[in-house]
Amino acid sequence: MASQDTIRFISERCDGCGDCMTACAKAKGSASRVAIVAGSDGGWEMALCRQCGDPKCVANCPAGALDKHRDSGIVDWFKDLCVDCHLCTVGCVYGGIVFDPAAGHVQKCDMCDGSPACVPACDKGALEHLSAAGRLHEIHADKEDMFVPGLSACQGCNSELLIRHTMRRIGRNSVVAAPPGCIPGMGTVGYNGQTGAKMPIFHPLLTNTAAMLGGVKRQYERKGRDVTVVALAGDGGAVDVGFQSLSGAAERGERVLFICVDNEGYMNTGMQASGSTTFGSWTSTTPVGEIGRGKSTDGKYLPQLLMGHGCAYVATASTAFLDDYHAKLEKALEASRTGFAYLHVHAPCPTGWRFPAAMTTEVCRRQVETNFVTLWEFTPEDGLCFTRGVGRPRPVSDYVGMIGKYKHLGPAELERIQASVHRRVEVLQGFRRRSTAAG
Amino acid sequence: MNQLVNSSRKIVCDGNEAAARAVVLARPDVVSVFPITPQSSLVESLSQFVADGVLTAELINAEGEHSVLSALQGACLAGARTYTATSGPGLAFMFEPYIRTPGLRLPMVVSLVTRDMLSPQCVWGGQQDAMTVRECGWIQVYCENVQEVLDTVIMAFKLAEHKDVLLPVNVCHDGNYLSYAVSRIELPAAEMVDGFLGEPDVNWHIALDPDRPMAVDPLTGGTGPGGAASFVGYRKSQVRGMANALEVFSDIHVEWGERFGRHWAPLVEEYRLEDADYAIVTIGSMTGAGKDAVDAARERGEKVGLIKVKTYRPFPRDAIIAALGKVKAAGIVDRSVSFAWDCGPLHQDVMTTLFASPHRLALVGFIGGLAGADITSEHFQRVIELTAQAARGDVSASPIWLNEHD
Structure with a gap:
């Protein structure tokens, strides 16, 4: 369980419309960094970076081009250090970091500076922006x-x-x-x-x-x-x-x-x-x-x-x-x-x-x-x-x-x-x- | 006593069972136990009473005496009437929560089935355990016989819970001689004891209760603002509660006598003292043999009486002075020693008390009955002879060890 920010996908609410992908592409000016894909049970799944607590993409990177940020918990990708080996994409089981042919390198979600564009774009409520602090606040603030x-x-x-x-x-x-x-x-x-x-x-x-x-x-x-x-x-x-x-x-x-x-x-x-x-x-x-x-x-x-x-x-x-x-x-x-x-x-x-x-x-x-x-x-x-x-x-x-x-x-x-x-x-x-x- | 003043019945039991039956009658909420010789049969009886549904208290079979008293502290703070019993090494192990209980003003009743302290290793009766804790702030009363054990355990709840007292009470009965000695006693009817004791109200002054949230026993004292005054205030009221116990316990004995027809001396009993030239002073179960020896000496024309100390803490100074004021010499028999004073603790207290009185008399100190040894009529005969000799001006060196050659 991540202790910091992540995006939660609730598959039973998703109808596969793709509005999230559109919002992401628009926000980033490139290919979407999230992808709605067909699930094995006829529903939908989402390829998305979970900002893992123990990120395998980071562990796999031989160049130090990926790092989990100490404060935000976001897994950052550094273009200047990347050697385009794509080992990170092999490490991630969520499809959270993938090669973007148009851009010529890998891309991944960066949580849009703490306000992910995809989340409000989904009118089905299939996406939730979760942070530990936010979750705890919601439960205990009152x-x-x-x-x-x-x-x-x-x-x-x-x-x-x-x-x-x-x-x-x-x-x-x-x-x-x-x-x-x-x-x-x-x-x-x-x-x-x-x-x-x-x-x-x-x-x-x-x-x-x-x-x-x-x-x-x-x-x-x-x-x-x-x-x-x-x-x-x-x-x-x-x-x-x-x-x-x-x-x-x-x-x-x-x-x-x-x-x-x-x-x-x-x-x-x-x-x-x-x-x-x-x-x-x-x-x-x-x-x-x-x-x-x-x-x-x-x-x-x-x-x-x-x-x-x-x-x-x-x-x-x-x-x-x-x-x-x-x-x-x-x-x-x-x-x-x-x-x-x-x-x-x-x-x-x-x-x-x-x-x-x-x-x-x-x-x-x-x-x-x-x-x-x-x-x-x-x-x-x-x-x-x-x-x-x-x-x-x-x-x-x-x-x-x-x-x-x-x-x-x-x-x-x-x-x-x-x-x-x-x-x-x-x-x-x-x-x-x-x-x-x-x- | 031939005429029953209530629906009491007569039974035959030992002192441990009598204490357990008194507990049943007192209807405590929580009882916690850990067995130790010579107390074990007392807590076995309590456990059986719970198993039989005779006693409906929560029974906590704790893993040691330290937790026994700790659990009772918690229960008492939550409003429970509480009871346990222990002996010797068990009391020593209990000491840390024990010494804290009076300062918390928790009105518990704890029987001490008295036992001599090791080493030398021993499992037999003697009052060294109870006497060792005589300066801890607990009220201590000593019983003479099985009936007095039963009556006093019940009265102790009323004493402990009295709002002018609010202190824990040790009811001491001698290991071996009272724990296992069997007598015929009268068992009061439960509803009469209910009427005598009333409902427990033990945590009106200090409580762990979400309905009355408070911090119980925050740090107090030190040199910070108000610290000293606050600590002194608590300590002074504790000492006052102790002093109040003498009068309160006396009143309780009067009420007990009225309701149940048995009249015990609450503080100090004077036996055949009216015209006595000299007296022996006793505490606990030895008093029975002492009275027999006094009776025998009286038949020989000796003008001897007996002073039995029942309430030992607080020390009944006025009653002791009044009793000793009637005689020219006293022989004090202790069942334990004061290591500091080369005498018995009771002897030491009597000496201290007499300093507050203009009356001077010869005192002879005796130590007997250690580690289960018997103090027989023959031993008391010797006590009487040496006290008579002291009354004539020939005072023996104290202490005299009664069982030294047994």
Whole structure:
């Protein structure tokens, strides 16, 4: 699923009139870059660039003439660099980039500077201009932001983004627990009689969030009231001292939604290492010195452990893929009506990991592109399903190189990280159901 | 007591079952349990009552005592009347949420089936667990016998939930001697207990409820504006609630006596003290043997009485001063130790209390009954002899370890 702009074709609405092609040709002063073609079932299909998240045309280009733009997400073609080999057209399964004999080179959709001419030209409604932000805005814009404007998270922190999105969706009929960590630290629970939240919120112990919420839920169930109970916990309150109560509540199937916002350490109190801190990481308790080389062991991978607890739903998520997160949040909320639901959201920390605040979303994306973070969901019925493919990842050095906490690492250590990334993907693939795992 | 004042019935059970039956009568909303010796049969009884539909509470079989109390905190914040029980190492594991509960002003009832603390490794009774947490802000009351366990667990809910108190209550009954000792007791009729306790109203002051959204326990204190005053305000009201418990619990005992015909001393019981020259001071189940020893000594012409401490936290200073004001010497028997003071905790509290009184008397400290050891009539006979000797001016060095040669 693309996280940025794309055009959606709804084939059942298309009558093959070709108005879109006319509009495109007119807008571009050349042959149309979209093409209506006969579908195999007697309907119509559209050859169109999807502005893929993982574009094969770019991967195939030997000349660097195609590139996915960092900000817009649009796959750009550069005439000056193109060597007319047409390998890009072989890579694209959508017919989104094709040779134009009249022009003498390939052509592709460039989204018309954010306002594609084809979309309004279609009076059948068969074309929709989709952007992740637009989609999310459409669904959530009218919902109330459940936190005050003045939360004091660090610049570039994606936890604030995450909790605002989450609670905007869940709304007031909820009880939230935010154990000690960055989330209460930014003022959600409050100080001296003032609060940063509009729904009931509690500052439980670092150790007892899941058990405490289980008790809240049981009482509301007893009273016949449908209240959503949510944990907004850090990794310490889930992976480390919070693990026992989390494990127990999951095993009991308490009707709780537990969200772990994993910034791989105790960032709120000065970047001490946690069980979730990954191998090689500098932290204030795994420092780098004459002898020290950062954390000497791998991080504990909690979402995998939760699969062994009989949870109704377990998923991982990244804020670089917010529509994926929202889809999982929906499923997790539904699952938490009948059992324990667990969401593990990766939260790179610009302050504690040493990267520029403006880079957070790019770091999140790179984690996923390198398989350092994988996006998947698990239910006992369907097993594990990757919600973003794990084939052909970028080398993990593309991610590690962005982060200051890894800057002391040498080739051998990088190799170890790369090997453990591969191993984890293999292990996760083993959780797929046999029937779907085939191939 | 021969004439039934209500539709109560008589049954035979041990202290653990009596506590469980009291819980049934108190109709809690949420009960969370984790078994530990010597409390296990109590939570087994509760589980069976739930399985039989006798107790309709939500039962949470948590994975440890830490989660037991945490789940109850959540339930209580959502408006539930709550109960659990624990012992020794279980209480130690529960400590983190335990010490937070009074500050949250959550009116829970938790039975402590008292057990000595390891190490040395032991699974037997002793009050070291309860005494270790005597300064955590929980109300602590100690029971003498199985009937008192049942009556006190019910009364404890009324005490905890009283709006002038709003604090959690530990009802302590001695491991082994009360947990497993079987007696004939009177079981009050359910509707009479309903009338006595009323509907729970436990989270009117602090709640996790979408109908009354609030931040529960935001950071308080520090040197920021109003921080210190705010924290002091909370702490002071907590201390005041604790102090209020003495009078409230006394009133509750009067009402209990009127409704159910059993009159227990709420704070301190004075036994044969009117004309006594000296007294022994007891706490918990040892009191029974102590009273027998006092009776026997009285028959020999000894002018000895007994002071039983029921409410230990808050410490009933005025009642202790009033009782000790009648005698010239006291022998204080503890079932645990104060490591800091080379005496028993009760002994230490009595000494502290006497400083506020002009009355001076000789005190002798005894420590007995550790790790399941019995404190027999013979042991109490020795206590009485040494206290009598102290009353005559010959005060033995304390503490005297009653089971040292057993």
